[in-house]
Amino acid sequence: MMTQDTYTIPITILICDDDEGDRMCTQQALQDAHIVNDLRFVEDGEQLLDYLQRRGAYAGETGAAPRPGLILLDLDLPRMDGLETIERIKADPTLVDIPMMMLTTSRLDSDVIDSHRLGASSFITKPLTFSGFVGAMNVLGRFGFELLESRPTAP
Secondary structure: OEOOOOEOOOOEEEEEOOOHHHHHHHHHHHHHOOOOOEEEEEOOHHHHHHHHHOOHHHOOOHHHOOOOOEEEEOOOOOOOOHHHHHHHHHOOOOOOOOOEEEEEOOOOHHHHHHHHHHOOOEEEEOOOOHHHHHHHHHHHHHHHHHHHHOOOOOO
């Protein structure tokens, strides 16, 4: 979408989830919700940091790890959990501005509070059904992507 003053910039959505079934479900739910952004996947907090800092498998060309416009982060991750991951990302001045949304099975109030305290923009509990998941992605699209996709750029 283009207006006089802005150009729509498609964003990359980086999804950090160790469960392959949940990654596939998230991808399908986003597609069914007509969110067609570039999706990238990592499996744990350490891979997420490698991706963001272009280390290891993500070193070199920018195309291997484009800067995400949004990170969807699970809480229960191996090697480095979601709370530690978000804390490290938000402590890095080069990464602090990337919006992060928790997407997790947790229903604990303490996880919601801790996530927001550490800098998460939103906390979404994964629905138990696929139709519920698509509904959550529709809400996510209306809530977050309209703002993220329309960042002003120089003409």
